[in-house]
Amino acid sequence: MTTFRTATAPGGGQPAGGPATQAPPAPSPRRRGLSRRGRKRAVTVLHRFLLVVALLYFIAPFVWMVVYSVFPAHDLQRENPRLDPGDLTLSSYRRLLGQSSFLKPMLTSAMVGLLTTLICLALGSIAAYGLARLRFRGKQVLLLAMMSTQAIPVIVLAVPLFIVIRTLGLFDTPAALIITYTAFILPLVVWMMVGFFEDIPLSLEKAARIDGCGRWQILWRIAAPLAAPGLAATGVFAFITAWSDFFLAKILTASNATTLPVRTASFQGLFANDYTSAATAGVITTLPVMLLALAAQRWIVRGLTEGAVKG
Amino acid sequence: MAHHSQHTQSSHSLPSRRSALALGGGLIAAAGLTACSGGSTGTAGTSASPLAPASSAGGSIRILDDNTNKIFQSGVVAQFEKDTGIKVEKYEQANFNDLHDRLATLFSAQDSSYDVVMTWAAWSAEFGRAGWLQPLDRSAVPQGVLPAALDAVSYGGTVYGLPKFASAQTMFWNKNLFDKAGLAPDTAPATWDDFVSAAKELTGGGVYGYAADMGNTDGAYQNFLRVLLLNGGTMYDADNKPAFNSDKGVDALDRLVRLLRTDKVMSPSSLQITNSSDLNTLFANGKAAIVFNWPAQYPVAVAQGALGASAVGNGILPGITVKSASIDGSEGFAINAFSQNKAAALKWLQYVTTAPVQREMVQKEGWFPVTTSLLQEKTVTSHLPIVSTYLQESRYPIKRFGAPWYSDVVQQLSTGITTAMLGRTTPKKALDTAADQASAIIAKYK
Numbered sequence: 018m019t020t021f022r023t024a025t026a027p028g029g030g031q032p033a034g035g036p037a038t039q040a041p042p043a044p045s046p047r048r049r050g051l052s053r054r055g056r057k058r059a060v061t062v063l064h065r066f067l068l069v070v071a072l073l074y075f076i077a078p079f080v081w082m083v084v085y086s087v088f089p090a091h092d093l094q095r096e097n098p099r100l101d102p103g104d105l106t107l108s109s110y111r112r113l114l115g116q117s118s119f120l121k122p123m124l125t126s127a128m129v130g131l132l133t134t135l136i137c138l139a140l141g142s143i144a145a146y147g148l149a150r151l152r153f154r155g156k157q158v159l160l161l162a163m164m165s166t167q168a169i170p171v172i173v174l175a176v177p178l179f180i181v182i183r184t185l186g187l188f189d190t191p192a193a194l195i196i197t198y199t200a201f202i203l204p205l206v207v208w209m210m211v212g213f214f215e216d217i218p219l220s221l222e223k224a225a226r227i228d229g230c231g232r233w234q235i236l237w238r239i240a241a242p243l244a245a246p247g248l249a250a251t252g253v254f255a256f257i258t259a260w261s262d263f264f265l266a267k268i269l270t271a272s273n274a275t276t277l278p279v280r281t282a283s284f285q286g287l288f289a290n291d292y293t294s295a296a297t298a299g300v301i302t303t304l305p306v307m308l309l310a311l312a313a314q315r316w317i318v319r320g321l322t323e324g325a326v327k328g
Numbered sequence: 329m330a331h332h333s334q335h336t337q338s339s340h341s342l343p344s345r346r347s348a349l350a351l352g353g354g355l356i357a358a359a360g361l362t363a364c365s366g367g368s369t370g371t372a373g374t375s376a377s378p379l380a381p382a383s384s385a386g387g388s389i390r391i392l393d394d395n396t397n398k399i400f401q402s403g404v405v406a407q408f409e410k411d412t413g414i415k416v417e418k419y420e421q422a423n424f425n426d427l428h429d430r431l432a433t434l435f436s437a438q439d440s441s442y443d444v445v446m447t448w449a450a451w452s453a454e455f456g457r458a459g460w461l462q463p464l465d466r467s468a469v470p471q472g473v474l475p476a477a478l479d480a481v482s483y484g485g486t487v488y489g490l491p492k493f494a495s496a497q498t499m500f501w502n503k504n505l506f507d508k509a510g511l512a513p514d515t516a517p518a519t520w521d522d523f524v525s526a527a528k529e530l531t532g533g534g535v536y537g538y539a540a541d542m543g544n545t546d547g548a549y550q551n552f553l554r555v556l557l558l559n560g561g562t563m564y565d566a567d568n569k570p571a572f573n574s575d576k577g578v579d580a581l582d583r584l585v586r587l588l589r590t591d592k593v594m595s596p597s598s599l600q601i602t603n604s605s606d607l608n609t610l611f612a613n614g615k616a617a618i619v620f621n622w623p624a625q626y627p628v629a630v631a632q633g634a635l636g637a638s639a640v641g642n643g644i645l646p647g648i649t650v651k652s653a654s655i656d657g658s659e660g661f662a663i664n665a666f667s668q669n670k671a672a673a674l675k676w677l678q679y680v681t682t683a684p685v686q687r688e689m690v691q692k693e694g695w696f697p698v699t700t701s702l703l704q705e706k707t708v709t710s711h712l713p714i715v716s717t718y719l720q721e722s723r724y725p726i727k728r729f730g731a732p733w734y735s736d737v738v739q740q741l742s743t744g745i746t747t748a749m750l751g752r753t754t755p756k757k758a759l760d761t762a763a764d765q766a767s768a769i770i771a772k773y774k
Contacts, residue, residue: 175429176436183439267426268433283395283423290603 079303085296086110093292109297119298122280126260126302129191129276133198133259134252137206140199142248145210146236150222160211163204171201175268182269189271197269198259205258206251209317213247214240250316253309261306277302378465378486379663381678385671388415392431392442394424396659397492399688408679414672418442435460435664443667444676446492448659449730453483455662457732457773461488462663462670470681472699474658476726481660483730489662490677493686493695496654496726497554497620498717499523500629501641505530505617516643520558520583523618523646527593530617536595538587539616542749543602548742550655553729554620555580557653558645563729570766572741573759576649581755583648585748599749611635620645622657626714627694642714644721654721656728658698690715733769740765 051059084100085093086109092099113119148160178197179188187193217240225239241248263278270276281302284295310317393400405416420442422430431445435455447455455461464487469478474494481489503513509529517523527537541547552572553563561576571577587594595616601607604622611619612634619625630637644652661680663673679685686697691711696718702708703719731737744758753761 176433179433179439180437183437183441188441264429267429271422271430272420279426282425285423285425290605 141206149214450734495657
């Protein structure tokens with residue numbers, strides 16, 4: 018009996034045995050489709066396309082904000098907005114950056130962000146190192162308890178915080194914000210730093226011990242330098258959080274310690290919106306945060322995920 | 329008034345910021361934290377008895393205002409100090425959009441950092457009901473204060489403050505466009521039908537007969553409320569049950585929807601305009617022939633380079649089943665219930681309603697005065713002609729329905745209004761759903 022080899026796709030059922038009689042290859046319905054490589058490529062293209070769509074979706078508001086900051090508002094508020102490159106201007110940036118009413122909040126935000134970051138890193142790295150290296154009962158519970166503070170909505174704490182800050186005589190001062198932000202950010206800093214410290218090989222620390230280093234020396238001379246990328250990423254995270262806060266700054270300050278996000282929001286007035294100033298202030302507020310986030314993205318993600326499973 | 333189109337609300341599925349702040353306040357009370365809150369804390373509870381004017385008042389006060397007015401900072405405060413001997417230790421202005429949360433926090437903490445705070449219809453109700461504003465005796469209310477303006481600083485029959493300016497919406501029309509369309513430029517559309525008919529004639533060539541600011545929560549509510557009142561409807565019945573989904577309410581929303589979708593005389597941008605100042609600009613640029621807007625529309629429209637005074641018509645809003653009606657946007661000052669110097673604070677409230685301050689308010693800022701006598705004063709009407717229109721409008725209902733649940737109900741209602749405007753549901757369904765939601769919200773306050 019002559020058995021014809023039926024045309025099958027790779028991996029398809031092929032009759033066993035029988036002479037290998039050559040028959041003209043019949044077109045397979047699956048062959049008419051894409052090959053495995055083609056399909057892979059198609060999936061890749063689709064993935065990339067979806068990523069581009071998602072990217073456009075997320076950056077569109079920022080792009081529009083930039084556009085609003087560099088084109089005259091009256092050109093944009095038409096039924097068909099006019100984007101004439103000849104109309105491009107940086108005048109709103111010059112105007113805002115020349116006003117003390119804008120520069121002061123900017124400096125306040127920078128100072129509050131930097132000091133909060135430094136305090137969080139100093140305290141957080143010590144705590145995180147202890148949690149990463151010391152063995153004691155309830156370590157895991159302590160770490161989780163610290164993180165559980167993050168589950169309390171800030172808004173619920175607004176009034177108690179206000180009373181505490183007022184009682185301390187710190188209302189409307191940068192110190193009020195630094196203390197408050199540190200309280201909120203520190204647990205996250207510890208959480209992130211634990212992961213980074215645990216990544217450092219124990220053998221290095223053992224060697225340091227043999228050489229006579231104490232715990233503190235190991236922390237500052239061995240662990241901290243080795244965890245420097247983690248410290249940087251955690252610092253960026255702390256700074257971004259402090260820099261971007263709006264709600265607490267609104268509640269705990271009035272006119273003396275206004276921060277940049279609060280000042281930016283003030284361009285939306287009761288009877289008028291100063292769209293150009295709002296957009297310009299928005300870009301100035303967002304840009305440093307975006308750049309920092311991009312620079313430290315990999316480490317921030319790693320810190321947040323690794324801290325969760327180690328300790 | 330545009331503040332009313334500025335509010336942003338969180339999603340209704342989440343606890344509102346308002347309720348969260350209240351919860352925070354409650355936590356404090358439970359924890360007894362206020363006992364150790366230090367020198368700025370006033371006497372908790374305060375006297376519930378209404379405050380009457382004292383024969384003598386002195387010392388100092390601190391005022392927290394929104395940033396609507398400039399005249400206080402630029403001269404009124406100094407003159408007040410000179411005239412009364414009371415020192416204004418601090419006059420602070422804050423962005424209206426931030427003020428609610430700041431005030432709620434201050435009040436929850438029983439803070440006396442400010443003796444006088446800015447208020448309006450919704451806050452008078454919310455903060456007054458919470459016991460955070462000092463009730464005033466009727467003897468503290470100056471003679472001739474306009475009922476609508478007084479309503480903005482009162483709730484449930486209790487007066488919690490005194491108005492600093494009056495505001496209501498009136499109709500503005502572009503006489504040049506009327507003339508061009510063959511309509512009598514000096515004749516205001518007297519009825520809703522006249523208005524719709526004129527708007528049809530005026531629409532074309534890139535110009536819309538009508539435009540509104542319905543692009544956010546409060547804007548959508550205001551625009552519906554206006555037509556509801558013009559149709560003889562009301563927001564709530566005597567028992568505070570939602571009544572905006574009555575036949576009159578459904579008809580009102582249907583008329584609004586028809587302007588946009590059937591008659592196509594309403595600028596489609598109306599659903600995107602989030603601020604009355606943008607509506608001011610649209611009208612002043614000649615892109616909308618008729619608008620119903622706040623007093624600030626006038627100076628923008630008559631400014632150099634805009635329409636000019638001769639091209640701006642102004643009249644009362646055209647009624648449907650009633651002659652006219654309008655919505656209120658008055659603002660005022662109230663006294664912090666925890667203030668340590670209420671007598672002096674009341675002096676400030678009363679001082680702001682005096683004729684010299686009110687004249688300055690009209691002349692320098694374009695708001696309506698708060699007393700009937702000033703509405704008729706020639707020096708006032710000659711400076712701001714639309715004051716005469718407000719005097720006429722004040723003969724008809726001018727309401728805002730400020731209530732403790734204002735923001736939550738407005739949030740739900742505006743969602744329904746916008747959905748109906750987009751043609752995704754019928755006016756009846758939209759309002760019935762909103763009424764059910766409003767009933768559930770209001771029930772929490774009982």
